[in-house]
Amino acid sequence: MSDLQNPNTHLTAKERSTPSLPVRMVHERGLILGKVLDFGCGFGKDLDFLHQKGFDVQGFDPHYFPQYPSDTFDTILCFYVLNVLFPEEQNQVLMQISSLLKPTGKAYFAVRRDIQKDGFRTHQVHGKPTYQCFVKLPYTSIFLNENTEFYEYKHINQATDNQAKCPFCKPASRLILLAETPLSYAVLDGYPVAKGHTLIVPKRHMADYFELTFEEQKDMVQLSVFVQKRIKADFQPDGFTTGMNIGKSAGQKFPHAALHLIPRYTGDCKNPSGGIRAILK
Known part of the structure; x- marks a missing residue:
């Protein structure tokens, strides 16, 4: 507001x-x-x-x-x-x-x-x-x-009473938490594909982003906007790629939704033309 x-x-x-x-x-x-x-x-x-x-x-x-x-x-x-x-x-x-x-x-x-x-x-x-x-x-x-x-x-990844087995429900304490809300959190990816690669994760265990409530989806978007500003300040990227892997066919490894916010840098790939479309080429 x-x-x-x-x-x-x-x-x-x-x-x-x-x-x-x-x-x-x-x-x-x-x-x-x-x-x-x-x-x-x-x-x-x-x-x-x-x-x-x-x-x-x-x-x-x-x-x-x-x-x-x-x-x-x-x-x-x-x-x-x-x-x-x-x-x-x-x-x-x-x-x-x-x-x-x-x-x-x-x-x-x-x-x-x-x-x-x-x-x-x-x-x-x-x-x-x-x-x-x-x-x-x-x-x-x-x-x-x-x-x-x-x-x-x-921070959610410092809680000692969290008995969850899912690595997204119980994020590792070694991960750097960027920000958190009651519904979601953002951490630097433990296996980044680029400097500043960030995961925005809903706290409720749900594999499919599209099955989250509208409030949860909106919360993730608000959090991504917030942390994107910090990533820009900390890493000075030239652009961003965002996306989700939903289902095994899309490469989803764990059954917990997550939004990838990936900073992009000039020269990080030979030909960035087409962006996300290039995934299926």
């Missing part, structure tokens, strides 16, 4: 005199480690609290602290951000956080549980329409009451 459709998210930031409940709780539990990012930090009260506690912490907020992070982090905090975003915007935040998180790092999300109805309302202080919605995440819940829920997230 464009910012024009949901332009007042920054008005939901609260000017607090004390640090938030989520930051106090994760601090008391000893969950904040290493280099820290407060994603969607608003006016920065939690930043002040963490600085005072001696943490190496950075804040990002598209309105109040707009300098986007250039580093990766051991701990990322994202408190009461997702509830004021449209679903596509939520996905964008989740992709950004997963890409900013170090491989063995953890992120913590807090969402409101007291929202009765999704939609716009007139903000009591600012008198302008602000959006709010109920959010449920498929991550580990570490706290829940009638007003709020806290989640802990780590």
